[in-house]
Amino acid sequence: MTQSPLFAALLTPHRSLSPKGIKLTIAIFAGLAAIPGLAFFSMGAWPVVGLMGIDVLILYWALTASLKDKDAFEEITLWPDALDIRHVTKTGRETALSFNPFFVRFSVVRDNEDRVTALKILTRDGEFEVGKFLTPDDKASFAAVFAPALHRAKA
Template identity: 45%
Template sequence: MITKTQADPLFAAKLTPYRSLSARGQTVLIGVIAAMAAIPSMVFYSLGAWPIVGFMGLDVLGMWLALRWSNRQTRRFEEVTLWPNRLEVREVSPGGKQTTTAFDPHRTRLIVDRDYDEKTLALYLRNDGGDYELGSFLAASEKASFAKVFGTALRRARR
């Protein structure tokens, strides 16, 4: 019998997009938008401009579709796992498709792209194969704090 034992990683993180509105909040928001659209719809309907009601309904439908698409995007995530001899980035798309990319931590550098105000714009893993962007969906402050912690762990893995 062969047993495979894997040591605990030096660093592990799951990067997820920020979700500003809960599912219940989205339901309430759509209800408020529908109520706000119903008031002028009734006025226009009573004045004989009944086609306006359909357009107001399309506005509500458009907002619902936009919120649904946004909610779908929050299902994506990236898992970054660092061992002394291997760095793995597992990316899961909103549809569930998984892609795993492996790097050698001794030959990989973390590149932090900043603007003139020192605001973090992007994070890249750079090795011989090129650049790989990490956490493109994160806010600038989240990218900065992740870069600080992950950069320290990556330096520690090189020792």
């Protein structure tokens, strides 16, 4: 019989737009940029059209660059005798760590406005930050469920 984990979570970066949403956003932005662009073109200020086109390209680049992080994730599994953390970057590079939960401390770092800025696993050998790509609210939610699970594993 296999034992089940005390806690398991798959942390992924937040995606505000899908590829279809990015295309729609770019189409709307390009359409709105074309309105003053045509007005400037008719007045003979044609370089403005090129500059507005560059704005559209920069927005497209920024939105697609943020979408490339979609393949990154962290898998955190807490067993009665082990804490396993598997981190996979957007390029597919994988790092796997395993700790004894009895020798691990979980630290929540907050800023002056009480927002969670970092989640750290502290060991004798150093510290490892988890969920770097999460929003402050997501970090707080993760901390609220992970900390009690780690405490139960130590008991």
